[in-house]
Amino acid sequence: MTIFECKTCGHVEFNAAPEMCLVCRSPRTAFHENAAAIKQPADPASLTDGDKKHIPVIKVTTCGLIADCTDVHAIVGGIVHVMDVKHFIQYLDFYLDYKFISRIWLAPEACKPAASLHLAVKKGVITVVEHCNVHGNWMAEVTL
Ligand SMILES: [Fe+2]
Structure with missing residues (x-):
């Protein structure tokens, strides 16, 4: 890719x-x-704490708000990333089948390093790219 x-x-x-x-x-x-x-993690089979703090964890659930809706939730990361003024997750970008569909901006201190989308589709590859202001972009994906 x-x-x-x-x-x-x-x-x-x-x-x-x-x-x-x-x-x-x-x-x-x-x-x-x-x-x-x-x-990319240096060794995907053995993630460091730094990797775990940046690689998004994606969860897909059935929506509780809208009928016929799939929710995708992304958390940064397996070890929750800090959201301090000097070091935080600035945004999460979401892609469907590798086409950009949404960016969610996050403010330090006020926001947790996570975002969710309500999807109208039931199939496809969801890719999430998060941007840490210190450590750059990291990604994860899931197939619906
Ligand atoms: Fe970071």
Whole structure:
């Protein structure tokens, strides 16, 4: 899978650069291919505490608010990340079948490092990319 990063705002897209950045509206030319835009654990079979604090944990549940709705919840991470003013999760980006569908911004101190979406779809691959202001982007995904 190819990762494209917007040089203006850091937004990440998969497989192809979009016509325009869906976050900052920069043109396609602002995107460059950058496999390092999303961090990977050095050893996926043996995660460090640093890995566990950044790799999102995704849970899918049946919605209790809206009929015919699937909820996807993302928590950062298996060890809950801090939300201090100097070190916090700035946002979580959600993708459906590798197409960007939503960004949820988080404020330090006021927010927990988690976000949820109400989905109208029942099938597909949900990818979550979280952005730590100190440690960069980390991702996880789940198949509905
Ligand atoms: Fe961090």
